[in-house]
Structure formats: C-alpha cells, structure tokens
Amino acid sequence: MKKVRSALGEHSVGCRKEGWSLSKRLKLIYNPEAGAGAFKRSLDEAIAILQSGQWQVLTYRTEGIPGETSKEAEKALQDGCSAVVAVGGDGTLHQVMNGLMRLADRGETPPALGIIPAGTANDLATTLRIPRNVEACCRIIVEGHTREIDVGQIGDRHFLNVASGGLMTDVSHKVNQSLKNNIGKLAYYLKALEQLPEFRPFSLTIETTSGETVYSGETLLYLILNGTGAGSFPVLSPHACLDDGILDLLVFRSCRIHDFISLFVRVLQGEHLNSPLVTYHQASAYIIRGPESLETDMDGEVGPPLPWKVQVRPSALSLFVPKVSAHSST
Known part of the structure; x- marks a missing residue:
C-alpha cells in the first residue's frame, strides 16, 4: 500500500x-x-x-x-x-x-x-x-x-461550542426524540417554559485563574461560550470568536419571573449584554464553584458536576x- x-x-x-x-x-x-x-x-x-x-x-x-x-x-x-x-x-x-x-x-x-x-x-x-x-x-x-x-476543556472532557449550568441547560437531555423530530426547536422552548415556575436560583462564584472574582451571587443560568450562539439563540455572545484563544462568560442573575421574560425578549433582540441582570466577561480560563447537584451541559450532552476548571485549547x-x-x- x-x-x-x-x-x-x-x-x-x-x-x-x-x-x-x-x-x-x-x-x-x-x-x-x-x-x-x-x-x-x-x-x-x-x-x-x-x-x-x-x-x-x-x-x-x-x-x-x-x-x-x-x-x-x-x-x-x-x-x-x-x-x-x-x-x-x-x-x-x-x-x-x-x-x-x-x-x-x-x-x-x-x-x-x-x-x-x-x-x-x-x-x-x-x-x-x-x-x-x-x-x-x-x-x-x-x-x-x-x-x-479553539476547543474548551473541563477535566478530561472538551466542548466545541458551549458549557453551561442552571435553568434550561438540561432541556436537550430531557426532551423526547420523537417530539424533537415532530416539532423541532419548539420542543426545547416548551420544556424550558415548563421548568421556569419551579426552578430555584443557586449560589455561584466564578474566578479567573489569576484569582480575580468576576461574578458572585444568586444565579439562574451561566454559559461559557466558544461560539456566538447556543440553544438556538444565534447571538448570545456577539463578540465571541472561535479562534481568538478566549472563552466568553455569560451569567444571568436571579430575578422575578416577569423580569426574566423581559430579559428573554432582550436576548432575542440581541440587547441583553446591557442588562444589569447579565454579567459578561472574556478570559482564557475560569474556575466555577456552585452546588454539586446542579444540572450542567456540554454541547447538548450531560456535563460534569461543579466545581469546574474551564480552559481554552487554542487552535486545537x-x-x-x-x-x-x-x-x-x-
């Protein structure tokens, strides 16, 4: 040969x-x-x-x-x-x-x-x-x-697009395959709305590897993004770039349901980064601490429990x- x-x-x-x-x-x-x-x-x-x-x-x-x-x-x-x-x-x-x-x-x-x-x-x-x-x-x-x-890394696992925890992050794990085939992305949104009334905020702390605390507080959802979009929202992180050696952090603070619905509309309009309910940061690595029982996700698959050390693998x-x-x- x-x-x-x-x-x-x-x-x-x-x-x-x-x-x-x-x-x-x-x-x-x-x-x-x-x-x-x-x-x-x-x-x-x-x-x-x-x-x-x-x-x-x-x-x-x-x-x-x-x-x-x-x-x-x-x-x-x-x-x-x-x-x-x-x-x-x-x-x-x-x-x-x-x-x-x-x-x-x-x-x-x-x-x-x-x-x-x-x-x-x-x-x-x-x-x-x-x-x-x-x-x-x-x-x-x-x-x-x-x-x-770039590729993101948590322990011995990697993600291409997003790693997240909290509200809606387990939706893709729990939606029935036949329902996804029949109604597409709407199945995700219906499952997310089903979760909203019963979801309880959680305490979260995020630091960079230099020791800087970039977020601490009661939280609904956090995402570490390599690409610009996740969960069928194409511009969650409009400044993200797949080959810049950086991971983008988005945290949605705890709020009342009607405030969250307003924030959801801002996300659809691409105006959420200006909201006081959203923390945005860019870094090559993060340390994330929160409840070990929190549901997490990596690219649509079940993620590992917290705490996380998240880092970027440039041009991997x-x-x-x-x-x-x-x-x-x-």
Whole structure:
C-alpha cells in the first residue's frame, strides 16, 4: 500500500475503482435518529459526492451506546483516515470531537473534522455558516477549505461550542426524540417554559485563574461560550470568536419571573449584554464553584458536576468550513 501526500497530510491508498484511485480516506459517523432520520435517505448521495472528491468513505452508524461514538472517532487515525465527518446534532458532534481530542491529548494530530448538521439544534454549524443541505455540506468537504478553531476543556472532557449550568441547560437531555423530530426547536422552548415556575436560583462564584472574582451571587443560568450562539439563540455572545484563544462568560442573575421574560425578549433582540441582570466577561480560563447537584451541559450532552476548571485549547482542531467562513471573525 503506497503513501501519498495531500493538503491534509499523508494517507494510505488502497482502494481503486474503474481505473482511478481514491487518494484520501474519510470516516463518516452518522446518527440515524437525528432530524427524523432524514440523512439515511441521503447517505448514498453523500458518499457519491465525497468519492467524486477522491475520498474513500468508511461509514459508522451510531447505536446510542454511551462512549462508542467517541471511540469510533478516536480510531480514525488507526483506520488510516485524515478526516472524520459527524452527521447529527450538537450532541453527536460533541461525542465525535471528544474522540478526536483524545488523539490530541496523546500528542497526535487529529483528523480534520467535517460537519453535516442533521439534528434539532446545530449551533456551531450556524455560527460557521454551514448549511443543513447534505449536498452543500459534502461539497464543502470536497472543496477542502479548513479553519483551525479553539476547543474548551473541563477535566478530561472538551466542548466545541458551549458549557453551561442552571435553568434550561438540561432541556436537550430531557426532551423526547420523537417530539424533537415532530416539532423541532419548539420542543426545547416548551420544556424550558415548563421548568421556569419551579426552578430555584443557586449560589455561584466564578474566578479567573489569576484569582480575580468576576461574578458572585444568586444565579439562574451561566454559559461559557466558544461560539456566538447556543440553544438556538444565534447571538448570545456577539463578540465571541472561535479562534481568538478566549472563552466568553455569560451569567444571568436571579430575578422575578416577569423580569426574566423581559430579559428573554432582550436576548432575542440581541440587547441583553446591557442588562444589569447579565454579567459578561472574556478570559482564557475560569474556575466555577456552585452546588454539586446542579444540572450542567456540554454541547447538548450531560456535563460534569461543579466545581469546574474551564480552559481554552487554542487552535486545537481543524474544521472543514465554507470558503466564506475560513477567515471569519466569528
């Protein structure tokens, strides 16, 4: 088996079809339940487009077994792949990315990561202007424009877009898959409204690693953002940038229900950073202390209990992006 060198590194070549070679190997990891299972009907089309770009495609169908999706992504280098494509929502992307980051933790260069958004929420894809159209996503990978982006880290786990705790952060864990497939993002909002009357504020303290206290008080919700949006709110942190070596902190203070509803409207209008009920800060690392029992979230998956030490891993992963996003400031 010979070796060839491309823009994405050295790859094993072992597949020939009708006289021409597929010179790069890619692992396509797809969630068959995401988006009402729509991607399954486009699988053959996706493979055909990727093969037209000289990619040999290995496929893996996720089975919903905890940890297996990450393990399959981690095996990508062993399987001779220089790219891994995640098909699903933010949760699938989170699992694939954590598998790739295990390679980085061992000092290996992870394969480039491609995204085909097929879930209910696709916050990172929205930030990167990656469309939901399967053909267009595959063309982005074939075109080969990449961007190195930062990754957040908490203990031995990583997040691409957001880590959060408090009100609404467990919504994606508790909404029924069939309900998400039927009514989409509205399922999240209905679940959040259901929580609001019974939610109790919690005490939270956040410091930088230099010891500066940036927040202390009774809290409804906090978010550590790498991208600009989360929870289908595209501009929660309009100053965030995926490759600036910085994580953006947003904290929503405890308030009365009618004040929170007014604040919710300001969030929709992109005017919440001026509210006295919101604390905003930028830093490369934070130490977060609060109740160990608090529900937390990382990219739509259940997060670890507090306390947290959160830090940024600059330029940790290479992502396939549209040409317009390759040098974007978001």
